[in-house]
Amino acid sequence: MRLLRLALAAFFLLFLLPLGAHALVWMAREHPASRNRADWTSSGLLPPPAADSPAMIHIYAARTGRWKGAVAHHTWLVLKEAGAAPYERYDKVGWGSPVRRDGWAPDARWYGNMPELVSAIEGEAAQALLPAVRAAIADYPFRERGSYRAWPGPNSNSFVAHVVARVPQLGVALPPTALGKDYHAEMLYAGLAPSGTGFQIVIGGLFGLTVAWVEGVEINFLGLVAGFDLRRPALKLPGFGRLALV
Template sequence: MSRLRRVISLILFVFFVPLALHAAWWFANDHPRSWSQASWSSAGLLPPPEAKPDAVVLVYAARVGRWRGIFAHHTWLVVKEKGAPRYTRFDKVGWGTPVRTDGWAPDARWFGQVPEVVAAIEGEKAEALIPRIRAAVASYPWREAGAYQAWPGPNSNTFVAHVVAAIPEAGIALPPTALGKDYRSDGRIAGLAPSHTGVQIGWSGLLGLTVGWTEGVEMNLLGLVAGLDIRRPALKLPGFGRIGLDAGPAISHAAAAPKGE
Protein backbone atom coordinates (compact mmCIF):
# COMPACT_ATOMS: atom_id res chain seq x y z
CA MET A 1 0.00 0.00 0.00
CA SER A 2 2.85 2.39 0.79
CA ARG A 3 4.23 1.85 -2.71
CA LEU A 4 0.83 2.71 -4.19
CA ARG A 5 0.73 5.87 -2.09
CA ARG A 6 4.15 6.88 -3.37
CA VAL A 7 3.07 6.37 -6.97
CA ILE A 8 -0.09 8.41 -6.43
CA SER A 9 1.88 11.14 -4.66
CA LEU A 10 4.38 11.29 -7.52
CA ILE A 11 1.60 11.57 -10.09
CA LEU A 12 -0.11 14.34 -8.13
CA PHE A 13 3.22 16.16 -7.75
CA VAL A 14 4.11 15.94 -11.45
CA PHE A 15 0.68 17.09 -12.67
CA PHE A 16 -0.70 19.45 -10.07
CA VAL A 17 2.29 21.23 -8.51
CA PRO A 18 3.35 22.79 -11.87
CA LEU A 19 -0.29 23.66 -12.56
CA ALA A 20 -0.62 25.41 -9.18
CA LEU A 21 2.60 27.35 -9.75
CA HIS A 22 1.49 28.45 -13.20
CA ALA A 23 -1.91 29.46 -11.82
CA ALA A 24 -0.20 31.71 -9.27
CA TRP A 25 1.91 33.29 -12.02
CA TRP A 26 -1.11 33.71 -14.30
CA PHE A 27 -3.22 35.53 -11.71
CA ALA A 28 -0.26 37.73 -10.73
CA ASN A 29 -0.23 39.20 -14.25
CA ASP A 30 -2.79 41.34 -16.03
CA HIS A 31 -4.97 39.75 -18.71
CA PRO A 32 -8.09 40.94 -20.55
CA ARG A 33 -11.20 40.24 -18.48
CA SER A 34 -13.63 39.91 -21.36
CA TRP A 35 -13.88 39.35 -25.12
CA SER A 36 -14.65 43.01 -25.67
CA GLN A 37 -11.57 44.16 -23.76
CA ALA A 38 -9.20 41.82 -25.59
CA SER A 39 -7.39 42.59 -28.83
CA TRP A 40 -8.13 40.24 -31.75
CA SER A 41 -6.02 42.15 -34.28
CA SER A 42 -3.01 40.97 -36.28
CA ALA A 43 0.14 40.59 -34.20
CA GLY A 44 2.27 41.50 -37.23
CA LEU A 45 3.94 38.09 -37.45
CA LEU A 46 3.33 37.48 -41.16
CA PRO A 47 4.54 39.43 -44.19
CA PRO A 48 1.98 40.46 -46.83
CA PRO A 49 1.10 37.51 -49.12
CA GLU A 50 2.63 39.21 -52.15
CA ALA A 51 5.95 39.41 -50.28
CA LYS A 52 5.87 35.65 -49.69
CA PRO A 53 5.20 34.00 -53.09
CA ASP A 54 6.06 30.46 -51.93
CA ALA A 55 3.46 28.11 -50.49
CA VAL A 56 3.18 28.26 -46.70
CA VAL A 57 1.75 26.02 -43.97
CA LEU A 58 1.64 27.31 -40.40
CA VAL A 59 0.33 26.11 -37.06
CA TYR A 60 -0.19 28.78 -34.40
CA ALA A 61 -0.97 28.53 -30.68
CA ALA A 62 -2.04 31.22 -28.22
CA ARG A 63 -3.21 31.13 -24.61
CA VAL A 64 -6.95 31.17 -24.15
CA GLY A 65 -8.72 33.83 -22.08
CA ARG A 66 -9.58 34.34 -18.45
CA TRP A 67 -8.87 31.48 -15.99
CA ARG A 68 -8.60 28.89 -18.78
CA GLY A 69 -5.30 30.48 -19.79
CA ILE A 70 -3.77 28.79 -16.74
CA PHE A 71 -3.62 25.47 -18.55
CA ALA A 72 -4.71 25.75 -22.18
CA HIS A 73 -3.74 27.07 -25.61
CA HIS A 74 -5.97 27.53 -28.64
CA THR A 75 -4.38 26.30 -31.89
CA TRP A 76 -5.20 26.97 -35.54
CA LEU A 77 -3.86 26.41 -39.06
CA VAL A 78 -2.87 28.84 -41.81
CA VAL A 79 -2.14 27.93 -45.43
CA LYS A 80 -1.22 29.84 -48.60
CA GLU A 81 -0.80 28.25 -51.99
CA LYS A 82 2.12 29.29 -54.20
CA GLY A 83 1.43 32.71 -55.65
CA ALA A 84 -1.89 33.05 -53.80
CA PRO A 85 -2.94 36.63 -52.97
CA ARG A 86 -4.07 35.76 -49.44
CA TYR A 87 -3.56 33.46 -46.47
CA THR A 88 -6.37 31.12 -45.37
CA ARG A 89 -6.96 30.42 -41.68
CA PHE A 90 -8.83 27.44 -40.20
CA ASP A 91 -10.14 27.29 -36.60
CA LYS A 92 -12.72 25.46 -34.59
CA VAL A 93 -14.64 27.48 -32.03
CA GLY A 94 -17.40 26.87 -29.50
CA TRP A 95 -20.16 29.08 -30.92
CA GLY A 96 -22.10 29.28 -34.17
CA THR A 97 -20.64 27.21 -37.00
CA PRO A 98 -17.76 25.42 -35.24
CA VAL A 99 -15.25 25.13 -38.11
CA ARG A 100 -14.35 28.64 -39.24
CA THR A 101 -12.48 29.84 -42.30
CA ASP A 102 -10.84 33.26 -42.00
CA GLY A 103 -12.69 34.18 -38.84
CA TRP A 104 -9.71 36.33 -37.82
CA ALA A 105 -6.47 37.59 -39.34
CA PRO A 106 -4.10 34.63 -39.92
CA ASP A 107 -1.68 35.85 -37.22
CA ALA A 108 -4.22 37.53 -34.94
CA ARG A 109 -3.94 37.73 -31.20
CA TRP A 110 -6.21 35.32 -29.38
CA PHE A 111 -7.92 36.95 -26.41
CA GLY A 112 -5.12 39.51 -26.43
CA GLN A 113 -2.35 36.90 -26.41
CA VAL A 114 0.30 37.04 -29.15
CA PRO A 115 0.42 33.64 -30.90
CA GLU A 116 3.45 31.37 -31.03
CA VAL A 117 4.57 29.52 -34.15
CA VAL A 118 4.25 25.79 -33.52
CA ALA A 119 5.26 24.79 -37.06
CA ALA A 120 6.24 26.62 -40.25
CA ILE A 121 6.65 24.82 -43.58
CA GLU A 122 7.43 26.56 -46.87
CA GLY A 123 8.02 25.87 -50.53
CA GLU A 124 7.39 22.62 -52.38
CA LYS A 125 6.80 20.64 -49.19
CA ALA A 126 4.07 23.04 -48.11
CA GLU A 127 2.58 23.02 -51.61
CA ALA A 128 2.24 19.23 -51.48
CA LEU A 129 0.63 19.30 -48.02
CA ILE A 130 -2.02 21.95 -48.61
CA PRO A 131 -4.53 19.83 -50.62
CA ARG A 132 -4.42 17.17 -47.89
CA ILE A 133 -4.86 19.82 -45.20
CA ARG A 134 -7.94 21.17 -46.97
CA ALA A 135 -9.30 17.63 -47.33
CA ALA A 136 -8.71 16.92 -43.62
CA VAL A 137 -10.50 20.15 -42.67
CA ALA A 138 -13.46 19.07 -44.81
CA SER A 139 -13.48 15.56 -43.29
CA TYR A 140 -13.44 16.65 -39.64
CA PRO A 141 -16.29 14.70 -38.00
CA TRP A 142 -17.54 17.30 -35.49
CA ARG A 143 -18.55 20.12 -37.82
CA GLU A 144 -22.19 20.74 -36.88
CA ALA A 145 -23.43 23.42 -34.48
CA GLY A 146 -23.13 22.24 -30.89
CA ALA A 147 -20.34 19.77 -31.71
CA TYR A 148 -17.89 21.46 -29.39
CA GLN A 149 -16.90 20.63 -25.84
CA ALA A 150 -14.15 22.67 -24.21
CA TRP A 151 -13.14 19.78 -21.95
CA PRO A 152 -12.05 17.11 -22.64
CA GLY A 153 -13.00 17.58 -26.32
CA PRO A 154 -13.77 17.64 -29.13
CA ASN A 155 -12.58 21.25 -29.21
CA SER A 156 -10.31 23.55 -31.22
CA ASN A 157 -7.23 21.44 -30.52
CA THR A 158 -9.01 18.20 -31.41
CA PHE A 159 -9.68 19.79 -34.80
CA VAL A 160 -6.05 20.78 -35.39
CA ALA A 161 -4.81 17.38 -34.16
CA HIS A 162 -7.15 15.72 -36.70
CA VAL A 163 -5.59 17.76 -39.52
CA VAL A 164 -2.03 17.21 -38.28
CA ALA A 165 -2.65 13.45 -38.21
CA ALA A 166 -3.49 13.63 -41.94
CA ILE A 167 0.00 14.99 -42.73
CA PRO A 168 2.28 12.91 -40.46
CA GLU A 169 5.39 13.53 -42.57
CA ALA A 170 5.19 17.21 -41.59
CA GLY A 171 6.50 16.20 -38.14
CA ILE A 172 4.20 18.55 -36.22
CA ALA A 173 3.68 18.08 -32.47
CA LEU A 174 1.06 20.28 -30.82
CA PRO A 175 1.96 21.93 -27.49
CA PRO A 176 1.29 19.87 -24.37
CA THR A 177 -1.08 22.68 -23.31
CA ALA A 178 -3.27 22.13 -26.41
CA LEU A 179 -6.00 20.67 -24.20
CA GLY A 180 -8.14 18.28 -26.26
CA LYS A 181 -5.45 17.26 -28.73
CA ASP A 182 -5.54 13.69 -27.39
CA TYR A 183 -9.28 13.31 -28.00
CA ARG A 184 -8.92 10.99 -30.99
CA SER A 185 -11.15 11.84 -33.96
CA ASP A 186 -11.10 8.19 -35.13
CA GLY A 187 -12.80 7.10 -31.89
CA ARG A 188 -10.20 4.43 -31.15
CA ILE A 189 -8.69 3.70 -27.77
CA ALA A 190 -5.32 2.87 -29.31
CA GLY A 191 -3.56 3.63 -32.58
CA LEU A 192 -0.68 5.48 -34.16
CA ALA A 193 0.42 8.79 -32.71
CA PRO A 194 -0.60 11.76 -34.91
CA SER A 195 2.94 11.89 -36.36
CA HIS A 196 2.87 8.13 -37.12
CA THR A 197 6.28 7.92 -35.40
CA GLY A 198 4.91 6.09 -32.37
CA VAL A 199 1.77 4.91 -30.63
CA GLN A 200 -1.01 6.44 -28.60
CA ILE A 201 -3.47 4.90 -26.16
CA GLY A 202 -6.15 6.83 -24.36
CA TRP A 203 -9.72 7.19 -23.26
CA SER A 204 -11.85 10.17 -24.36
CA GLY A 205 -8.97 12.60 -24.01
CA LEU A 206 -9.03 12.13 -20.23
CA LEU A 207 -6.39 9.48 -19.70
CA GLY A 208 -3.66 8.25 -21.98
CA LEU A 209 -0.07 7.77 -23.06
CA THR A 210 1.67 8.85 -26.25
CA VAL A 211 5.16 7.65 -27.17
CA GLY A 212 6.68 8.80 -30.45
CA TRP A 213 9.78 10.36 -31.95
CA THR A 214 7.90 13.57 -32.82
CA GLU A 215 5.66 13.80 -29.76
CA GLY A 216 8.16 12.41 -27.26
CA VAL A 217 6.70 10.78 -24.15
CA GLU A 218 3.42 12.31 -22.98
CA MET A 219 1.18 11.20 -20.11
CA ASN A 220 -2.37 12.53 -20.11
CA LEU A 221 -4.35 12.87 -16.89
CA LEU A 222 -7.73 14.62 -17.11
CA GLY A 223 -6.50 16.39 -20.23
CA LEU A 224 -3.33 17.69 -18.57
CA VAL A 225 -0.10 16.54 -20.18
CA ALA A 226 3.30 15.89 -18.60
CA GLY A 227 6.28 14.32 -20.30
CA LEU A 228 9.56 14.65 -22.12
CA ASP A 229 10.50 15.84 -25.60
CA ILE A 230 13.29 13.56 -26.78
CA ARG A 231 13.84 14.94 -30.27
CA ARG A 232 14.36 18.52 -29.03
CA PRO A 233 15.17 18.00 -25.35
CA ALA A 234 12.58 19.61 -23.10
CA LEU A 235 10.21 19.03 -20.23
CA LYS A 236 6.46 19.12 -20.79
CA LEU A 237 4.62 20.40 -17.75
CA PRO A 238 0.93 21.12 -17.07
CA GLY A 239 0.26 24.85 -17.16
CA PHE A 240 3.75 25.84 -18.30
CA GLY A 241 3.78 23.68 -21.43
CA ARG A 242 7.04 22.91 -23.15
CA ILE A 243 10.21 24.11 -21.38
CA GLY A 244 13.34 23.62 -23.45
CA LEU A 245 14.64 24.33 -26.93
CA ASP A 246 12.47 26.34 -29.31
CA ALA A 247 9.56 24.30 -30.67
CA GLY A 248 9.99 25.50 -34.25
CA PRO A 249 11.26 28.29 -36.50
CA ALA A 250 9.19 31.29 -37.44
CA ILE A 251 8.94 32.49 -41.04
CA SER A 252 11.48 35.23 -41.66
CA HIS A 253 10.02 38.56 -42.69
CA ALA A 254 10.28 42.30 -42.20
CA ALA A 255 6.72 43.10 -41.18
CA ALA A 256 6.32 45.93 -38.71
CA ALA A 257 4.39 45.47 -35.49
CA PRO A 258 0.95 47.13 -35.48
CA LYS A 259 0.88 50.59 -33.97
CA GLY A 260 -1.22 51.79 -31.11
CA GLU A 261 -1.88 48.36 -29.55
Protein backbone atom coordinates in the same frame (compact mmCIF):
# COMPACT_ATOMS: atom_id res chain seq x y z
CA MET B 1 1.21 0.86 0.04
CA ARG B 2 4.67 2.03 -1.01
CA LEU B 3 3.66 1.87 -4.66
CA LEU B 4 0.59 3.97 -3.91
CA ARG B 5 2.71 6.58 -2.13
CA LEU B 6 5.09 6.73 -5.08
CA ALA B 7 2.17 7.13 -7.48
CA LEU B 8 0.69 9.95 -5.39
CA ALA B 9 4.08 11.68 -5.15
CA ALA B 10 4.54 11.43 -8.92
CA PHE B 11 1.05 12.81 -9.50
CA PHE B 12 1.79 15.75 -7.21
CA LEU B 13 5.15 16.53 -8.82
CA LEU B 14 4.11 16.02 -12.43
CA PHE B 15 0.60 17.46 -12.41
CA LEU B 16 -0.57 19.34 -9.32
CA LEU B 17 2.60 21.28 -8.46
CA PRO B 18 3.33 22.72 -11.95
CA LEU B 19 -0.34 23.40 -12.60
CA GLY B 20 -0.75 25.27 -9.32
CA ALA B 21 2.49 27.21 -9.80
CA HIS B 22 1.55 28.33 -13.30
CA ALA B 23 -1.96 29.26 -12.18
CA LEU B 24 -0.44 31.63 -9.60
CA VAL B 25 1.81 33.19 -12.24
CA TRP B 26 -1.08 33.52 -14.68
CA MET B 27 -3.51 35.08 -12.22
CA ALA B 28 -0.90 37.69 -11.25
CA ARG B 29 -1.08 39.09 -14.79
CA GLU B 30 -3.72 41.50 -16.06
CA HIS B 31 -6.35 40.03 -18.35
CA PRO B 32 -9.23 41.52 -20.36
CA ALA B 33 -12.46 41.67 -18.38
CA SER B 34 -14.43 40.16 -21.25
CA ARG B 35 -14.09 38.72 -24.74
CA ASN B 36 -15.31 41.99 -26.26
CA ARG B 37 -12.59 43.97 -24.50
CA ALA B 38 -9.75 41.70 -25.61
CA ASP B 39 -7.33 42.53 -28.42
CA TRP B 40 -7.98 40.35 -31.49
CA THR B 41 -5.84 42.31 -33.94
CA SER B 42 -2.88 41.12 -36.02
CA SER B 43 0.29 40.49 -34.06
CA GLY B 44 2.48 41.38 -37.04
CA LEU B 45 4.11 37.94 -37.23
CA LEU B 46 3.14 37.46 -40.89
CA PRO B 47 4.06 39.88 -43.70
CA PRO B 48 1.55 40.71 -46.46
CA PRO B 49 1.58 38.07 -49.24
CA ALA B 50 3.93 38.97 -52.09
CA ALA B 51 4.38 37.75 -55.64
CA ASP B 52 7.50 35.79 -54.65
CA SER B 53 6.24 34.42 -51.32
CA PRO B 54 6.21 30.62 -50.99
CA ALA B 55 3.34 28.29 -50.28
CA MET B 56 3.01 27.65 -46.57
CA ILE B 57 1.36 25.61 -43.86
CA HIS B 58 1.70 27.16 -40.40
CA ILE B 59 0.28 26.10 -37.06
CA TYR B 60 -0.07 28.74 -34.36
CA ALA B 61 -0.95 28.59 -30.67
CA ALA B 62 -1.94 31.27 -28.16
CA ARG B 63 -3.16 31.14 -24.59
CA THR B 64 -6.92 31.09 -24.21
CA GLY B 65 -8.92 33.70 -22.32
CA ARG B 66 -9.24 34.48 -18.61
CA TRP B 67 -8.63 31.61 -16.15
CA LYS B 68 -8.48 29.00 -18.92
CA GLY B 69 -5.26 30.56 -20.15
CA ALA B 70 -3.53 29.18 -17.07
CA VAL B 71 -3.90 25.65 -18.42
CA ALA B 72 -4.62 25.77 -22.14
CA HIS B 73 -3.63 27.06 -25.57
CA HIS B 74 -5.88 27.54 -28.59
CA THR B 75 -4.34 26.31 -31.86
CA TRP B 76 -5.17 27.06 -35.50
CA LEU B 77 -4.00 26.49 -39.07
CA VAL B 78 -2.83 29.06 -41.61
CA LEU B 79 -2.45 28.01 -45.26
CA LYS B 80 -1.30 29.87 -48.35
CA GLU B 81 -0.70 28.99 -51.98
CA ALA B 82 2.50 30.20 -53.62
CA GLY B 83 2.72 33.83 -54.78
CA ALA B 84 0.44 36.65 -53.69
CA ALA B 85 -2.45 34.33 -52.81
CA PRO B 86 -4.16 35.36 -49.54
CA TYR B 87 -3.66 33.59 -46.25
CA GLU B 88 -6.38 31.20 -45.14
CA ARG B 89 -6.96 30.72 -41.44
CA TYR B 90 -8.93 27.77 -40.00
CA ASP B 91 -10.15 27.50 -36.38
CA LYS B 92 -12.62 25.32 -34.54
CA VAL B 93 -14.63 27.48 -32.14
CA GLY B 94 -17.50 27.05 -29.71
CA TRP B 95 -19.85 29.63 -31.20
CA GLY B 96 -21.37 30.22 -34.62
CA SER B 97 -20.02 28.01 -37.39
CA PRO B 98 -17.75 25.54 -35.58
CA VAL B 99 -15.05 25.31 -38.26
CA ARG B 100 -14.36 28.95 -39.00
CA ARG B 101 -12.42 30.22 -42.02
CA ASP B 102 -10.80 33.66 -41.80
CA GLY B 103 -12.66 34.62 -38.65
CA TRP B 104 -9.61 36.60 -37.55
CA ALA B 105 -6.36 37.83 -39.05
CA PRO B 106 -4.07 34.84 -39.71
CA ASP B 107 -1.62 35.94 -36.99
CA ALA B 108 -4.12 37.62 -34.67
CA ARG B 109 -3.82 37.71 -30.93
CA TRP B 110 -6.20 35.39 -29.11
CA TYR B 111 -8.00 37.03 -26.17
CA GLY B 112 -5.15 39.55 -26.27
CA ASN B 113 -2.49 36.85 -25.97
CA MET B 114 0.41 36.82 -28.41
CA PRO B 115 0.49 33.80 -30.74
CA GLU B 116 3.54 31.61 -31.17
CA LEU B 117 4.54 29.60 -34.22
CA VAL B 118 4.31 25.87 -33.49
CA SER B 119 5.20 24.55 -36.94
CA ALA B 120 6.10 25.99 -40.33
CA ILE B 121 6.33 24.15 -43.65
CA GLU B 122 7.00 26.33 -46.68
CA GLY B 123 7.88 26.11 -50.35
CA GLU B 124 7.48 23.00 -52.47
CA ALA B 125 6.96 20.76 -49.43
CA ALA B 126 3.98 22.87 -48.34
CA GLN B 127 2.57 23.04 -51.86
CA ALA B 128 2.64 19.24 -52.09
CA LEU B 129 0.82 18.83 -48.76
CA LEU B 130 -1.85 21.51 -49.20
CA PRO B 131 -4.40 19.22 -50.94
CA ALA B 132 -4.16 16.64 -48.15
CA VAL B 133 -4.48 19.33 -45.47
CA ARG B 134 -7.56 20.80 -47.16
CA ALA B 135 -9.11 17.32 -47.41
CA ALA B 136 -8.47 16.73 -43.70
CA ILE B 137 -10.12 20.06 -42.82
CA ALA B 138 -13.14 19.19 -44.98
CA ASP B 139 -13.73 15.75 -43.40
CA TYR B 140 -13.32 16.73 -39.75
CA PRO B 141 -16.09 14.69 -38.06
CA PHE B 142 -17.12 17.30 -35.44
CA ARG B 143 -17.93 20.27 -37.66
CA GLU B 144 -21.66 20.72 -36.96
CA ARG B 145 -23.10 23.38 -34.67
CA GLY B 146 -23.22 22.12 -31.10
CA SER B 147 -20.32 19.69 -31.66
CA TYR B 148 -17.84 21.77 -29.64
CA ARG B 149 -16.98 20.80 -26.08
CA ALA B 150 -14.25 22.71 -24.26
CA TRP B 151 -13.21 19.69 -22.16
CA PRO B 152 -12.13 17.04 -22.84
CA GLY B 153 -13.06 17.68 -26.49
CA PRO B 154 -13.81 17.87 -29.31
CA ASN B 155 -12.53 21.45 -29.30
CA SER B 156 -10.18 23.71 -31.24
CA ASN B 157 -7.16 21.55 -30.50
CA SER B 158 -8.99 18.32 -31.39
CA PHE B 159 -9.58 19.87 -34.83
CA VAL B 160 -5.93 20.72 -35.46
CA ALA B 161 -4.84 17.34 -34.07
CA HIS B 162 -7.19 15.66 -36.55
CA VAL B 163 -5.47 17.43 -39.44
CA VAL B 164 -2.02 16.55 -38.08
CA ALA B 165 -3.02 12.88 -37.76
CA ARG B 166 -4.49 12.79 -41.27
CA VAL B 167 -1.32 14.35 -42.71
CA PRO B 168 1.52 12.86 -40.63
CA GLN B 169 4.05 14.31 -43.10
CA LEU B 170 3.55 17.58 -41.22
CA GLY B 171 5.72 16.02 -38.51
CA VAL B 172 4.43 18.27 -35.74
CA ALA B 173 3.71 17.79 -32.05
CA LEU B 174 1.09 20.17 -30.70
CA PRO B 175 1.91 21.92 -27.41
CA PRO B 176 1.21 19.80 -24.32
CA THR B 177 -1.11 22.62 -23.21
CA ALA B 178 -3.28 22.14 -26.30
CA LEU B 179 -5.98 20.49 -24.17
CA GLY B 180 -8.23 18.31 -26.31
CA LYS B 181 -5.50 17.31 -28.75
CA ASP B 182 -5.77 13.68 -27.59
CA TYR B 183 -9.52 13.47 -28.10
CA HIS B 184 -10.69 10.83 -30.59
CA ALA B 185 -14.08 9.92 -32.00
CA GLU B 186 -13.63 6.47 -30.42
CA MET B 187 -14.02 6.12 -26.66
CA LEU B 188 -10.96 3.85 -26.67
CA TYR B 189 -8.28 4.66 -29.22
CA ALA B 190 -5.19 2.48 -29.60
CA GLY B 191 -3.04 3.04 -32.64
CA LEU B 192 -0.51 5.32 -34.23
CA ALA B 193 0.38 8.65 -32.65
CA PRO B 194 -0.68 11.65 -34.79
CA SER B 195 2.84 11.96 -36.23
CA GLY B 196 2.87 8.31 -37.24
CA THR B 197 6.23 7.88 -35.48
CA GLY B 198 5.00 5.90 -32.47
CA PHE B 199 1.87 4.73 -30.71
CA GLN B 200 -0.90 6.21 -28.60
CA ILE B 201 -3.61 4.81 -26.37
CA VAL B 202 -6.34 7.14 -25.08
CA ILE B 203 -9.57 6.61 -23.15
CA GLY B 204 -12.21 9.27 -23.80
CA GLY B 205 -9.59 11.97 -24.23
CA LEU B 206 -9.15 11.87 -20.43
CA PHE B 207 -6.45 9.27 -19.85
CA GLY B 208 -3.73 8.17 -22.18
CA LEU B 209 -0.13 7.48 -23.09
CA THR B 210 1.77 8.57 -26.18
CA VAL B 211 5.25 7.29 -27.03
CA ALA B 212 6.61 8.58 -30.33
CA TRP B 213 9.71 10.16 -31.81
CA VAL B 214 7.97 13.43 -32.71
CA GLU B 215 5.64 13.73 -29.70
CA GLY B 216 8.04 12.23 -27.17
CA VAL B 217 6.56 10.57 -24.09
CA GLU B 218 3.28 12.10 -22.92
CA ILE B 219 1.03 11.01 -20.06
CA ASN B 220 -2.52 12.34 -20.27
CA PHE B 221 -4.42 12.64 -17.00
CA LEU B 222 -7.86 14.28 -17.21
CA GLY B 223 -6.67 16.06 -20.36
CA LEU B 224 -3.54 17.48 -18.71
CA VAL B 225 -0.25 16.36 -20.23
CA ALA B 226 3.11 15.69 -18.60
CA GLY B 227 6.14 14.10 -20.20
CA PHE B 228 9.40 14.75 -21.98
CA ASP B 229 10.81 15.19 -25.48
CA LEU B 230 14.01 13.40 -26.49
CA ARG B 231 14.16 14.65 -30.09
CA ARG B 232 14.33 18.27 -28.93
CA PRO B 233 15.16 17.86 -25.23
CA ALA B 234 12.40 19.40 -23.13
CA LEU B 235 10.09 18.77 -20.23
CA LYS B 236 6.34 18.89 -20.77
CA LEU B 237 4.39 20.13 -17.76
CA PRO B 238 0.75 21.10 -17.16
CA GLY B 239 0.25 24.85 -17.22
CA PHE B 240 3.80 25.69 -18.29
CA GLY B 241 3.77 23.56 -21.42
CA ARG B 242 7.03 22.73 -23.14
CA LEU B 243 10.19 23.78 -21.24
CA ALA B 244 13.28 23.41 -23.42
CA LEU B 245 16.33 21.92 -21.70
CA VAL B 246 18.91 23.23 -24.20
